[in-house]
Amino acid sequence: MIKIAVCLPSYNEKDNIQKITQIIDDGLTKIEEVSAVIVNCDNCSPDETNVLFNKTKTQHEKISLVDLRKGKGINLLNFFNYCLQNDIDYAFTFDSDLKSIDSTWIEKYYEFLKNGIDFILPKYKRNYQEGNTTNHFICPVLYEKYGIFIRQPIGGDYGFNRKFIEIILQKKFTPNILMYGIDIFMVVTAIVNNLKIEEVELGYKIHNPSLLKMEDIFESVLRGFSETCRLYPYYNNKKIINYKCYEYEIKKLQKHSNIETKYLQFCKSNRLNSYNEILNYWLSLLNKYINEIENPSEELIAKMKEIFVCRTVSFWLKNQSNPNWEKQLMKELYGRKYGITN
Numbered sequence: 001m002i003k004i005a006v007c008l009p010s011y012n013e014k015d016n017i018q019k020i021t022q023i024i025d026d027g028l029t030k031i032e033e034v035s036a037v038i039v040n041c042d043n044c045s046p047d048e049t050n051v052l053f054n055k056t057k058t059q060h061e062k063i064s065l066v067d068l069r070k071g072k073g074i075n076l077l078n079f080f081n082y083c084l085q086n087d088i089d090y091a092f093t094f095d096s097d098l099k100s101i102d103s104t105w106i107e108k109y110y111e112f113l114k115n116g117i118d119f120i121l122p123k124y125k126r127n128y129q130e131g132n133t134t135n136h137f138i139c140p141v142l143y144e145k146y147g148i149f150i151r152q153p154i155g156g157d158y159g160f161n162r163k164f165i166e167i168i169l170q171k172k173f174t175p176n177i178l179m180y181g182i183d184i185f186m187v188v189t190a191i192v193n194n195l196k197i198e199e200v201e202l203g204y205k206i207h208n209p210s211l212l213k214m215e216d217i218f219e220s221v222l223r224g225f226s227e228t229c230r231l232y233p234y235y236n237n238k239k240i241i242n243y244k245c246y247e248y249e250i251k252k253l254q255k256h257s258n259i260e261t262k263y264l265q266f267c268k269s270n271r272l273n274s275y276n277e278i279l280n281y282w283l284s285l286l287n288k289y290i291n292e293i294e295n296p297s298e299e300l301i302a303k304m305k306e307i308f309v310c311r312t313v314s315f316w317l318k319n320q321s322n323p324n325w326e327k328q329l330m331k332e333l334y335g336r337k338y339g340i341t342n
Contacts, residue, residue, distance in 0.1 A: 009075035027106030041075035073182035109159035118195035120159035154183035181224010
């Protein structure tokens with residue numbers, strides 16, 4: 001019998017943990033002839049996320065792995081070890097703040113794994129104010145260093161088999177990989193080991209907003225990417241980007257006064273007076289990081305962290321009425337030379 005484990009890494013997710021656990025449980029009931037367990041890997045949440053998880057009624061077994069240390073990567077490392085120790089065949093991990101997940105996600109991922117795919121990534125439609133580290137940083141750097149375009153490489157919601165788990169546990173989990181750098185570490189691990197990768201359409205992604213910790217997430221991912229690159233060699237050949245951009249409904253810009261204040265202050269102090277000036281400055285730092293990715297200077301990291309907010313807010317303001325904002329993003333970061341689908 002095939003053994004499946006689903007991970008819900010969490011920290012202070014009491015408002016959503018029971019709902020997502022029940023959805024996962026419902027999805028697992030639709031898969032026949034498998035043995036399944038739901039695993040909450042928690043960083044000892046003070047809001048008692050794990051207590052609520054344990055109280056949730058499910059048809060499938062639940063396991064709690066609580067660690068006093070904080071970090072998403074710590075939770076996933078604990079999950080990988082659990083899977084290996086318990087002979088899990090197929091594993092899934094879904095961010096525990098997800099609100100748009102439905103039971104069909106489990107079925108979709110399972111079918112791909114059963115048919116020989118080693119590692120599954122999500123592909124979502126997202127609001128133009130979300131996925132900022134993905135949009136402006138991770139996607140272009142991943143493409144430049146490893147030659148593959150993946151739209152949501154740090155989406156957090158993955159499926160993988162035992163082969164992937166055995167491979168990733170052979171590597172060292174460095175400090176930022178144990179934090180927010182875990183997602184890009186997982187994806188690069190799949191790429192460089194020539195595993196069969198598939199992106200799966202999942203519709204819109206809705207989850208708890210993370211804009212208030214955007215800078216901290218960005219820095220941890222940036223450092224985690226550098227740590228990952230020190231572990232893995234690069235690919236020189238780039239595949240043609242054959243990605244059809246989504247068209248979005250126009251939504252009103254959400255106001256985030258603290259973030260927008262930083263944007264205005266940065267533009268003023270650095271004499272950046274136009275959108276293109278901000279874009280060009282961001283691209284210059286991005287290229288510098290790509291060239292120095294294994295050992296970026298602290299000065300470069302500080303500059304990138306500072307301009308990152310400015311770049312993202314300027315992009316929001318420019319594209320708040322643009323249903324084709326994703327196409328605009330692709331043109332700015334990749335140009336027309338890579339075969340982007342219009």
